[in-house]
Amino acid sequence: MISKEKIESILADQELADYRWISPKDIVVAQWVRVKCMFGCSDYGTGACPPHTPSVTECERFFSEYQSGIMIRLCTFADKDDYPSEWSKAMTKKLLETERKIFLSGHHKAFLFNQTCCTLCKSCSGNRADCKDKSHSRPSPESFAVDVFQTARNAGYEINVVGDNPGEINRFAIIVIE
Numbered sequence: 001m002i003s004k005e006k007i008e009s010i011l012a013d014q015e016l017a018d019y020r021w022i023s024p025k026d027i028v029v030a031q032w033v034r035v036k037c038m039f040g041c042s043d044y045g046t047g048a049c050p051p052h053t054p055s056v057t058e059c060e061r062f063f064s065e066y067q068s069g070i071m072i073r074l075c076t077f078a079d080k081d082d083y084p085s086e087w088s089k090a091m092t093k094k095l096l097e098t099e100r101k102i103f104l105s106g107h108h109k110a111f112l113f114n115q116t117c118c119t120l121c122k123s124c125s126g127n128r129a130d131c132k133d134k135s136h137s138r139p140s141p142e143s144f145a146v147d148v149f150q151t152a153r154n155a156g157y158e159i160n161v162v163g164d165n166p167g168e169i170n171r172f173a174i175i176v177i178e
Helices: 004-013 031-038 056-064 085-104 148-154
Strands: 019-022 068-078 111-113 167-177
Touching: 004 068, 004 085, 068 085, 068 148, 085 111, 085 167, 148 167
Parallel strands: none
Antiparallel strands: 019 068, 068 167, 111 167
């Protein structure tokens, strides 16, 4: 049984206040997301991104094995041409610690989908087998074919393509829990 109070305490300790409980059934997995990864994302081929992730069908099946999840929104003001790498690394560290604490609280299936592509190492081997930090490397929701826009809307978030530059960017992480 999931102890929402315990998990919410962990989120508060990590200063992650903007989250929504979600059902993994409301996570939208779509082929078009994978195609956008393949043709449009400069991180395609790195260690925690396609083609080093399961097929779209396998991703969809993965989410069906869970009963609960948390969608976490992270916001910062940034220039799209100068991604806030240090902020993103700090958020990744918080999210990994949150996943670890949820795991240690008795939820052995807790799994994080990071708010961005894996950026733990200065240079990625580009091959999951040669990853230097496998224990911390996590895929983004998009690398698991998650339609983040529709999933965020399903969770009650307002989300749109960022048109203003610089402007506020929203990144979403998901932690699935059993």
